[in-house]
Amino acid sequence: MMMKNAIALCVVALAGTMAAQEPVSISLPASNASVHRSTTFSDQNCSGFINKDRIASKDMIGGGVDTPDTVRFNAGDFVFIMGENLKTGDKLSVIRELRDPNRYEAYKGQYHMIKSVGLPYADLGHVVILGHQNNSYIGKVEFSCDAILPGDQLVPMMDRAQVSYQIPTQFDRFPAPNKELGAHIVMAKDFDFFIGNGQKVYLNVGSKDGVKVGDYFRVTRDFSANLSSEVDALSYKSPIGDDTQRVQPVEDVGHHIPAFGHPQIKIKDFPRIALGELVVLNVTPTSSTAMVTFALQDMHAGDAAEKISGPNSSAGEPK
Secondary structure, three states, rough: HHHHHHHHHHHHHHHHHHHHHHOOOEEEEEHHEEEEEOOOHHHHHHHOEEEEEOOOOOOOOEEEOOOOOOOOOOOOOOEEEEEOOOOOOEEEEEEEOOEEEEEEOOOOOOHOOOOOOOEEEEEEEOOOOOOOEOEEOOOOOOOOEEEEEEEEEEEEOOOOOOEEEEEEEEOOOOOOOOOOOOOEEEEEEEHHOEEEEOEEEEEEOOOHHHOOOOEEEEEEEOOOHHOOOHHHHHHHOOOOOOOOOOHHHHEEOOOOOOOOOOOEEEEHHHHOEEEEEEEEEEEEEOOEEEEEEEOOEEEEEOOEEEEEEOOOOOOOOOO
């Protein structure tokens, strides 16, 4: 009898474990009906990137027609370029190596994680070479993402293909873990912290990890993420019960002294939640630039991401 009871308990425990791994899909409103869309020219060419090594370019913006009164140049403006070995008709991409002047970490360890991936760069626009006089080249800004400044670098034109994506009608809100390829959002474009639809983010996986343009990632977060934030962690120190409860529960975050006699809510046992999806726009060996195609709630720099199948996937890729 004792053996039968032990077996029964094992079966019940196993069933509970299996149930804990079951994904929970939700249906989205009809307004979010599955629609195939494509990225815009700006999505592709203004997204920025992280490069493992510093980009060494001797070609840079020197000024323009109204220098020194004007130092910000946009589409249609003539610019003077300091460089060498350029030819009339050459088309160049304008980029800028970035630094965060606020020195604010969106999550603990962000600077270290970004440094391990590479150096962040902004895409600023495209310039075409019109001619050469004295020791400078004359160029015209054909397209601009943001104001182009003296000192911004020029590199050979970056050719980025348009990417298709799909808005889902079903979304796994509490998906089972996908162990195929995990990543993190190391930072967002413009050093944003809160991230929503259409915004660009940078992942710490790239072509050396098998990531390709058009790949899909699902963004997830577990409740331990709040503990690493000094601000969000304060909520766990606040009472969660009500005066009408005879015995109020307490949240166990793993490092507090247990409150004996009170029901313990173990935060670590909560399921992780899925926040939305990303599509990869371009890749370097160590990083990927991706766009948020669907967000059920705001994402944060530091959130986890995992590769999933999408409309651009080949058969046999992870789901």
